[in-house]
Amino acid sequence: MSKKDQEFKAEVEELEDLVAGENAEATESAEVSDELSELEKVTAEKAALEDQYLRAQAEIANITKRNRSEREMLQKYRSQDLAKKLLSSIDNLERALATEVTDDQGASLKKGVEMVLESLLNALKEEGIEEIPAAKGTAYDPNVHHGVQTVPASEELPADTIVEVFQKGYKLHDRVLRPAMVIVAQ
Numbered sequence: 001m002s003k004k005d006q007e008f009k010a011e012v013e014e015l016e017d018l019v020a021g022e023n024a025e026a027t028e029s030a031e032v033s034d035e036l037s038e039l040e041k042v043t044a045e046k047a048a049l050e051d052q053y054l055r056a057q058a059e060i061a062n063i064t065k066r067n068r069s070e071r072e073m074l075q076k077y078r079s080q081d082l083a084k085k086l087l088s089s090i091d092n093l094e095r096a097l098a099t100e101v102t103d104d105q106g107a108s109l110k111k112g113v114e115m116v117l118e119s120l121l122n123a124l125k126e127e128g129i130e131e132i133p134a135a136k137g138t139a140y141d142p143n144v145h146h147g148v149q150t151v152p153a154s155e156e157l158p159a160d161t162i163v164e165v166f167q168k169g170y171k172l173h174d175r176v177l178r179p180a181m182v183i184v185a186q
Helices: 003-076 080-098 104-126
Strands: 129-132 145-151 162-167 169-172 175-178 180-185
Touching (some): 080 104, 080 169
Parallel strands (some): 145 180
Antiparallel strands (some): 129 169, 162 180, 169 175
C-alpha cells in the first residue's frame, strides 16, 4: 500500500471514529433528554398531586366549618318547633284568665291557671323565646307585626301605629316564631 493509501485509510478511520463519537454523544444526549422529560413529567405529576391535596384539605376545612355552623344554628333554634306548638296553649290560658269569676272556687282556679301560664312563659324565656312588643300606640313594624286590618289615622293615633293587638307575637332570639296580629292606623 502506498503512502497515500495509508494516509487516506487513516483519514477514513479518523472520520469513522469521529462519526462514532458523535453517534455516542447523540445517544447520550437522547438518554439525557429522555431522563429530563421523564423528570419533568414526574415534577408535573407531583405538582398536580400537591394541588389536589391542598384542595382536599381546604374542602375538609370548609365542611368542618359548615358543620360547626349548622350545629350552632340547630342548638340556637332547637326549641323552635316546641315553642310554636305551645303558643296556642298559651293563648288559651290567657283567654281563660280574661274571664270574670265571681266565687272563691273560680278565683282559686284562675290563680292556678295564672301559675301554669307563668311557669310556661318562664320556661320559654329560659329558652330565649320572648314576646314581640306590640301595644296600642307603638310603631308598626312589618317584620314582626302582621297587620290584619287598618283604620284611618287620627291625631290621637298617627299613621303606622298599632291600634289594637289581636294576638301576641313571639320570637326566638332574632327569628320570628309568630308575628303579632294587629290593627294598624293608616
